[in-house]
């Protein structure tokens with residue numbers, strides 16, 4: 001028989017055999033499943049047994065002591081679910097203490113069946129709503145894995161990350177600069193069963209072949225000048241977790257051989273060492289370069305290429321997924337200015353723009369605009385974006401220079417002087433903010449802030 005919607009699994013804790021039988025029959029008649037316990041020990045054991053109860057009915061006076069105080073101590077042990085307590089006497093203070101300990105409701109024996117039915121139904125409904133809310137929150141939190149976007153390509157990318165993340169397959173992430181390759185690598189790690197272990201990133205182009213080897217595989221004390229002590233390799237740090245080989249296309253050929261051996265055999269020899277060590281890592285590699293072309297022209301080893309590209313994931317250029325721009329921009333803005341919005345003309349300006357630096361460029365621009373918002377400005381608009389992008393100079397009102405005397409208080413006069421100097425410098429620099437900032441002897445960011453403060457935009 002199908003259970004009614006508000007039915008649940010109830011743990012009935014009462015020492016009176018007659019009440020156990022009658023109560024259990026009554027509850028089963030309402031469609032609930034019932035587990036009965038006669039004392040505290042049985043109750044705790046039943047509570048810990050799967051499937052776990054959804055609700056506990058607890059008689060406070062229990063053997064061996066029959067002291068309601070002892071029953072009260074049980075209430076917090078069942079905190080995960082609603083606990084309805086009762087006792088033989090309607091003691092107001094006892095009810096209050098039970099409530100303080102987290103009890104859902106307090107009834108007095110003899111129990112009124114209608115009241116019991118009502119209280120149980122309400123408690124179960126509340127517990128169910130709580131559970132739904134928790135599940136929704138969890139789903140939402142884990143949902144985009146930090147990969148914001150609704151474009152088809154982004155939705156597919158997320159689906160692939162979710163699918164591939166939990167496996168041990170090597171992943172090669174390909175995409176232009178700033179398009180989210182590292183973010184994908186981190187999302188893969190986060191969605192793997194090894195997410196508790198380390199995620200270790202190494203930039204393969206930033207170091208010489210020798211240094212890269214010593215970083216990856218570690219070195220022994222005295223193996224080269226400056227090696228004052230043994231140093232474990234990053235592959236050991238990443239053991240059990242994920243090793244992210246960033247810009248793997250830049251890896252010098254001698255290192256490519258050593259990396260391949262490690263990937264094939266799971267062993268490596270630290271610099272200056274003799275014996276091989278073991279480490280087990282999940283490898284995610286990324287590059288903005290055309291690895292296949294590099295294989296063809298011989299600058300990247302073919303065998304290593306095939307070893308790395310277990311699964312290939314692509315992070316498309318932002319220009320190929322325009323639907324993501326407003327979503328990303330809003331998300332980035334809210335991180336620096338939680339209550340601010342983007343005006344219609346701002347969104348249009350963003351949509352019309354090209355993004356050679358992809359998401360990273362969009363992020364930097366929106367964050368700069370958010371930082372330039374004046375306290376009374378609720379929205380980032382197109383002029384503010386242009387200002388942040390260093391394109392606002394054409395908009396500056398050109399005022400004829402007026403004599404400074406008669407400007408009133410010193411503050412106002414100084415601001416006016418500053419305004420003129422800034423405007424002149426911009427004009428002399430042909431609108432180039434960096435050049436104008438140099439002429440004024442301040443940083444470009446300093447100039448942008450000044451422009452905003454002086455209302456020159």
Ligand SMILES: Nc1ncnc2c1ncn2[C@@H]1O[C@H](COP(=O)(O)OP(=O)(O)OP(=O)(O)O)[C@@H](O)[C@H]1O
Pocket residue numbers: 146147148149175176177178179180181182183184288315328359360363
């Ligand atoms: N889909 C996205 N959602 C939210 N943030 C993103 C997304 N894609 C990229 N970003 C952000 O953009 C910035 C650049 O991303 P990331 O560093 O992952 O790019 P990359 O492809 O590794 O760049 P590079 O080639 O320069 O190394 C980061 O701050 C990242 O958090």
Ligand SMILES: [Mg+2]
Pocket residue numbers: 181182246
């Ligand atoms: Mg990167």
